[in-house]
Amino acid sequence: MNIGVGEALLIALCGFVTVFLLLIFLIVVIKIISAVVRTLPAISAFINRMFHKGGDKSAAPADQAPAAPAKEEEKPSKPWDGKLQLIDVDEETAACIMAIISDETDIPLDELQFRRIQAL
Numbered sequence: 001m002n003i004g005v006g007e008a009l010l011i012a013l014c015g016f017v018t019v020f021l022l023l024i025f026l027i028v029v030i031k032i033i034s035a036v037v038r039t040l041p042a043i044s045a046f047i048n049r050m051f052h053k054g055g056d057k058s059a060a061p062a063d064q065a066p067a068a069p070a071k072e073e074e075k076p077s078k079p080w081d082g083k084l085q086l087i088d089v090d091e092e093t094a095a096c097i098m099a100i101i102s103d104e105t106d107i108p109l110d111e112l113q114f115r116r117i118q119a120l
Helices: 005-052 091-105
Strands: 085-087 116-118
Touching (some): 091 116
16 A cells, blocks of 8 residues: 555644644643642641631540640740751751752742751
């Protein structure tokens, strides 16, 4: 079976169109999946706030021990003097933490203000 040049070009064009349509379809699917994954933490936090924040306290089981009072954070006795306070953290670890935060938030390091880094 011999095909002419015109038919060969038409078949090639159909192949190119098919490939590009599938690539566009994959781009759309990836964008949708990434949007869903990006919103999952927000959705999860919203659901947790909705069910746990204003929940009925009388519905709690009687055998459950009362929650311990929240530990008060240490408040500095004087206003912040612009120096970074490291608590149980060495300088190398603090530098890594600051670099990671800068990278994840896409905020330049010179625009961030770190007041205190404390090991938990």
